[in-house]
């Protein structure tokens with residue numbers, strides 16, 4: 158579903174690589190967690206996957222499509238919710254959702270169904286007729302999530318999705334992520350919330366100073382670390 162092969166990124170004329178020759182794969186039906194300390198390279202990696210940044214080297218394929226050679230078709234395969242969604246403040250929430258449905262050419266009945274379903278789940282049905290500028294941070298995040306789910310993407314990419322969400326929304330999002338993968342699609346997300354990653358991810362990659370230092374299921378990570386500890390404890394040991 159998502160494949161990174163020897164991907165690197167250096168910003169400007171910095172000496173150090175923000176992302177250094179990383180490779181991993183996210184399979185269909187998988188929730189894949191991407192964890193690492195501040196400045197490790199998570200957002201840089203995500204921005205290269207979604208074609209907001211061009212890598213200096215390596216190859217990224219999404220659902221078999223090279224995201225440097227065929228950007229438009231690669232972009233049709235995924236949805237992306239950044240850590241701080243920047244939405245059009247002057248338009249109404251519902252106008253944003255219709256715009257997203259238009260961009261991804263979602264048929265009328267499906268868009269109606271999905272918009273209603275997710276507005277209900279995230280409890281922002283009453284707010285969507287107001288300008289986005291009047292939304293709280295959490296409400297904007299919920300709207301961005303609904304907008305990203307409208308075309309039922311093959312790959313759902315989220316950067317720090319739990320930050321700013323209330324406990325109910327966070328619970329619902331985790332359920333949506335699982336359902337999404339149970340239907341054969343995939344989720345790739347970065348997080349600092351390690352107990353959530355441990356609980357919901359099928360596989361996890363740990364990045365440190367731009368390099369992948371561990372990747373696998375929790376059982377595989379525990380085995381390699383020679384420890385039965387929590388992801389948090391193993392993470393702290395590996396990233397010391």
Ligand SMILES: Nc1ncnc2c1ncn2[C@@H]1O[C@H](COP(=O)(O)OP(=O)(O)OP(=O)(O)O)[C@@H](O)[C@H]1O
Pocket residue numbers: 168169175193194195196197198199200201202
């Ligand atoms: N626009 C930029 N220009 C120059 N350097 C950058 C830029 N964005 C990120 N970096 C550098 O690249 C490295 C990786 O940053 P990145 O934001 O990818 O890390 P992260 O793992 O997402 O961190 P965090 O958990 O703090 O969000 C850091 O050293 C950072 O200073």
